[in-house]
Amino acid sequence: MSKPKNIWKEFFKDKKHGGHRCSSEGFLAMEAREKLYHLDGGSTLLDFGCGAAELLTYYAQKYEQLVGVDFSQSMLEEASKRIERKKCQNIDLILADHETLWENLDTSFDRITAAGVIQYLTFQEIDAFIVNSSKYLNKGGKIVLFDLLDSRLYPLWKIGLFSRNASCLSILHKIGFEFRTIISASLKNHPKDILGFAHNPYKVEEIANKHGFRMIYVRSMYYEYKYHAIMFRA
Ligand SMILES: C[S@@+](CC[C@H](N)C(=O)[O-])C[C@H]1O[C@@H](n2cnc3c(N)ncnc32)[C@H](O)[C@@H]1O
Structure with a gap:
């Protein structure tokens, strides 16, 4: 194989x-x-x-x-x-x-x-x-x-928790965006995150x-x- x-x-x-x-x-x-x-x-x-x-x-x-x-x-x-x-x-x-x-x-x-x-x-x-x-x-x-x-920290950084203008709305928006990115990458067989594991x-x-x-x-x-x-x- x-x-x-x-x-x-x-x-x-x-x-x-x-x-x-x-x-x-x-x-x-x-x-x-x-x-x-x-x-x-x-x-x-x-x-x-x-x-x-x-x-x-x-x-x-x-x-x-x-x-x-x-x-x-x-x-x-x-x-x-x-x-x-x-x-x-x-x-x-x-x-x-x-x-x-x-x-x-x-x-x-x-x-x-x-x-x-x-x-x-x-x-x-x-x-x-x-x-x-x-x-x-x-x-x-x-x-x-x-x-x-x-x-432990990377997921929090990704949803913008460390950013200067973090708010509930911006965090929810980022969670939605991340979710869509993961689905689309899985469908195309691309890396789910270009920064790796x-x-x-x-x-x-x-x-x-x-x-x-x-x-x-x-x-x-x-x-x-x-x-x-x-x-x-x-
Ligand atoms: C984010 S870049 C960092 C490059 C460099 N260390 C720096 O700090 O500027 C990651 C590098 O690792 C190389 N790389 C990733 N996985 C590798 C592997 N399994 N074997 C050899 N090189 C690898 C990539 O080609 C890329 O050049």
């Missing part, structure tokens, strides 16, 4: 940006500073789902050797242009997904990270990702997963613990409904 098509591969096949709240260099630099704080050192880094290298090129200023991985050719083309423009000579790019990545690696890393990517994996795929990452993580290394969607941090922590990692989770500074999962060997 042939493998079912990955809807996310299809979705990202012609995308060119990581969908940050703001695409200005000023905002990307702020996001990268927050992430570098949590990455907290090391000299080699793997960025899974690096997209157009919008964060990776900032990480490159602090790491000796970096590898960016993505399954979208168009994203990697943008990444190459950005890397050249920013004259980062310490980044290699690999076209691969969460399954094929590992057979392409010939070295291990101090940090394995991903920003805004883990929500495109199911719990089962996250489990496999952590098992594989642990094989390519240097002693004292960390797996740092940024900007996962918090299943929301994962409860405690369930992600269970996976980390199962594989011998301790995990702390912290709120994202720039996205109210996202969190970061920082894993290190117990």
Whole structure:
């Protein structure tokens, strides 16, 4: 039986940006500073789902050797242009997904990270990702997963509860809109939510613990409904 098509591969096949709240260099630099704080050192880094290298090129200023991985050719083309423009000579790019990545690696890393990517994996795929990452993580290394969607907060954000002008009417309107969007996406076999799946941090922590990692989770500074999962060997 042939493998079912990955809807996310299809979705990202012609995308060119990581969908940050703001695409200005000023905002990307702020996001990268927050992430570098949590990455907290090391000299080699793997960025899974690096997209157009919008964060990776900032990480490159602090790491000796970096590898960016993505399954979208168009994203990697943008990444190459950005890397050249920013004259980062310490980044290699690999076209691969969460399954094929590992057979392409010939070295291990101090940090394995991903920003805004883990929500495109199911719990089962996250489990496999952590098992594989642990094989390519240097002693004292960390797996740092940024900007996962918090299943407790994301639905509230979606219906506008955090917005400046939230009212009963606007919330009811948004609930109706979300409902229609989900039905229409299901009928067309499109992703129900382009931001991916929301994962409860405690369930992600269970996976980390199962594989011998301790995990702390912290709120994202720039996205109210996202969190970061920082894993290190117990
Ligand atoms: C929201 S973008 C974030 C890009 C980048 N990390 C950033 O913060 O600018 C998500 C990226 O993950 C990639 N991606 C999603 N699922 C993936 C998978 N299973 N394997 C490889 N790349 C994946 C997409 O192609 C896309 O470039």
